[in-house]
Structure formats: structure tokens, C-alpha cells
Amino acid sequence: MTTTPIVSAENVFKYFGDVHALDGVSLEFESGIIYGLLGPNGAGKTTLIRVLTTLLRADSGKAFVAGIDVHADPSGARRRMGLAGQSAAVDGFLTGYENLQMIGQLYGLSKIDARSRADEVLERMSLTEASGRQVKTYSGGMQRRLDLAASMVGRPEVLFLDEPTTGIDPGSRIEIWGLITDLVDQGTTILMTTQYLEEADQLANRIGVIDSGKLIAEGTSADLKDQLGGSIVEIKVTAADLDATLVALRETFDGTPDYDSGRNVISIPAANGPADLMAAARTLESLGVMPTALEIHKPTLDDVFLAITGPQGGES
């Protein structure tokens, strides 16, 4: 039995004049996950979200949300999705409660249902206390939380979050991460974009890396890291021990160890994983050198991202 993907894009192109905002993007994923769309500014993340959420018509290609063709039946698709864009799209002169009640009613809920739904969502976003205040008095983080709340009012099956934590303080960011995880636990599927590798690494079950309008890599965070090969052993020693250590390690590891003077770290590609770590430890022991740090780790998403996009893709 195959599962119909909850979101799919097939060969989507969108040009703005000469700018190839989307240059043939295809992706799909099943329900119940967080799909993280990772890429630098201008990579096409927002354009893809705008196509999937019916705000923008693709030049060619097809897009489906919850099985509905977003071009053929935009209103049908809109009933199944929620969107939280890059800025807090809430009305500063309404109270938090009024904002959500209005959106509930626009989804077709009765006044009473819209009220109880507003209460429910405000509670979940820990905004109950502030719900009676005009939104312009909210902090930036609270406004983003309210915006997220607004995107949930219609009980969407799929939530599109465009850089949900850009421009907010670290405390609020972690809070929003928690809220996103809760939503998925309760059955919502989420597509989120982010410029932060750490965020994709933490939250996303699957990551698509997008650059210059093309999806250039896809997989779980672990898959992407595996593309860069195996693990890396990193060793730090005191300056006095450095030269001798480097010579000995290069002998053990066939010349592959590298010394990064900036970080003051010797790094060794460790295709054999822990066995290489043990070998490095034995080499140090036989030299009588006590390292100040000795660790093995998988490549970080930063390593992956830079390796795939190249240096020019990483600018922001």
C-alpha cells in the first residue's frame, strides 16, 4: 500500500523576468512529518511556499496539497492548509483574541465556534493572558506566536511556516520549536523553511536543500551528513606536542590528518568510525601525549551545506 503524499510539487518553474526563482523543483512527502526546506536568502524557499499556498501561480509544473491541485482548486486547497509568512501578519489594532476570532469566522466557523477555537489556540500558544490586549503592544516573539496561532485556527492538515523563527530572540525560538513539535505530535504536517541549519537539524524529519531555485539535495539530516562521507576524529593537543603528534598521526593514518590552525584542531577523516578513534588514541598513548580534546563526530549540517552549495551559495 502506497501512501499518497500530502504535499507534492512536480517540476515547478517560476521566473520573475530573468530571475529563475524556481527552476524545476520537484518534491513530495507524506503526512505526519516536518519537512525542512533549507537554503540561503533568495534560494527560492518563499517562492515555493507561495506557489504551494496558492498565492502565486507557477509558470509550469503542478502542485498538490492534501491531494488537491492548488491551481485547479485553490479554495479547496486553502481549506486544508494554514500559512504563517515571514512577518507577523496580524492586525496590531485588534486584540489577539479578535484577530483569531475573525480568522475563524473567515474559515466559516460560527461566531461561537470561532470564539472557542480562538480560546483553544491562544491557550496552546500561551497567549491567553495577553489575548485581550491590542497586538501592537505584544513583543516580537508574541506576535510571531499569534501569527502561528492564526495559521492553526482552521485546523489545517498542512501548515506552511516561512522562516518561523527569523528575527526573534533565542528564548522565543526554542519556545516556537516546542510548539512546532507539539503540532506534529498532534497530527499536523509541516513544511517549514529556514536559513538555520541547526533548526532544520533539530526539527525536520526530512530536509530539502534548495539553492538558486533548484532542490540540490534531499534526505534526513543523517543522510545528508553521510553524503559527506563518514565521521571525523578531532584532536586537540598543546602547542608543545603538536609537531610530534601530527607526524605520528600522519604515519598511522596514511598522511590524511589535517591541521586547522584557526581552530587549533587536528582532524582525521574516520571512515572506519570508532576503530579510527581507538587507533588515534593508541598513537597518542605510545607518544605519551595527553590530548586536551579527543572526539569523533558526524559532519554537521554546516559542513554538508557548504559542501553542496559551494562557497558562493552560503552567503546571506
Next chain:
Amino acid sequence: MTSTAVPTAASSRSTVAQTVHDIGLITKRNLIRNIRVPELILFATIQPVMFLFLFNFVFGGSIGQSLGDAFGGKYVNYLLPGMLVQTALFSSIGTAVGLTEDLANGVIDRFRSLPIARSAVLAGRTIADMVRTIAVIILLIGTGFLLGFEAPGGFFGVVLAVLLCGLFGFAMAWIMALVGLIVKSPEVANSAGFLPMFPLMFASTIFVPPETLPSWLEGFASNQPISILSDTVRALVIGDEFTAQNGRSLGALVGYSFFWIAAILLVFVPLAVRKYRRTVA
């Protein structure tokens, strides 16, 4: 396995009922701002009041006597009806500015991602702005009475004049909605909106009777929509004495006014709605 639709919202409402419902909600949202920020209406009133005072005291002496019997020698009786139309005109710029603000902060994107009637955002904006315009016009008439304005046409005539100006402002608001959607920035919307208004405003019967204008301008000035509206408002608030002097009956003036209002709406509602559907913030 396909996931089945979870009815999250009543999807069976008739299209017309849904459209009216959505327009009502968005109108309410826009009106709340006017109530919570009373400065909006206050300053929107101060400007025409200032115009009224300045024009009345500066030009009243020289123009007042030459206006004919209908105005009892008082310029304010001629000026105020024109100022009501001018207020409706200026007030419509608020539509362009308000829409561009909503575009800039993502509110329009949010509305566009909701399953609501496509015309609801623009209609909710223009209707709310019409209500604001009417409030300002009423305040302006009140000030006019302080300056000795008389309305021989009676209370009913004044009420109809206010409604007519509101309706004209509503039509102008659709032009400004299109302007706002095209220019997208609140600052540009403000100056782009004012630009065409000054020639239209001065080459009209708002401030002076057209007979005093150079002959090449007189034909345009007596027949352009702003003049037609101003003269219709005069016919409503002053009454028979004005129509006798003007040469057009009340019925004809009202007919021309509705022709212009309908023409503007017929052209600009579809253009604005089409532009709205295609607009990218």
C-alpha cells in the same frame, strides 16, 4: 490510501451569503482601527476644516457677492457643498494607503491564503473607508453651520447629499485600491493618489462658479464628474434656487452623478479585483 477531507469549516454556504459574510468581517476589522485610533478621523477632519476656514475667509469677501441669489451672498453656502465632494475625493487616498500597508506587513497574504471570497478584502476596505468618509463629512457640515452655512434644501437634502458624497467616495476608493495595488508602497500611494486630484479639484466648480474661468476651461470644468457631484450636492442642500441658476434640474444632476459613479465602479471594480488576484507583495 488517500486521506479524506476533514470538514473544518462549513463549505456548503452559498456563494453570495459567504461573500456578504466575509465582506462584513473585513469591513468590521477595518472600522475598528478608526475607532481605536480616533486621530485618524480627527486629522482627516482638520484638513478640510482648515481649507473651509481659509477659503471662506480669504476668498469669501470677493466671491460671495457675485454668486447670485441662491447663496444669499455667503461664500460658505457655495463652498461647503464643494468641500464635501473634495473631502470624499481626498479621503479615498486612505484606501490606497491602507491597502499598501496590509500588503507590506503580510496581512493580504494571510487573507489570500484563506478560503474567502476574492472580492472580500477590497470590498471590506472600500466600504469601511466609505463609513469613515461619511463620518468626516458629517463633522465638516457641523463646522460649516458654525461658519453660517444655511441649507435651504432642508435636513433631508443634507442627508441625501451626505449619502451621495459617501457613494462617490466609495467609487473613488476603488480607483485608489487599484493605485495601491500597483504602487505597493504606502508613501508612493500617498503622493501618487494626490497627484491627479489637484488639477481635477481646481478645474472644477468646487471653489468658484465656472463662468469665472477662462472659456477653454469652462466647458471641462462644468461637466467633469467632480463638478457634477458638487453641483448635485448644491442642488440637494440649496434647492430650487440653485438649479434655476445652474440650468440643470435636480433630476438631471442626480442622473449625471449616478452615471459617473456607476461608470467608475463598472470600470475599476473589475480592474482592482483582477489586480488583487495577481498581486504579489
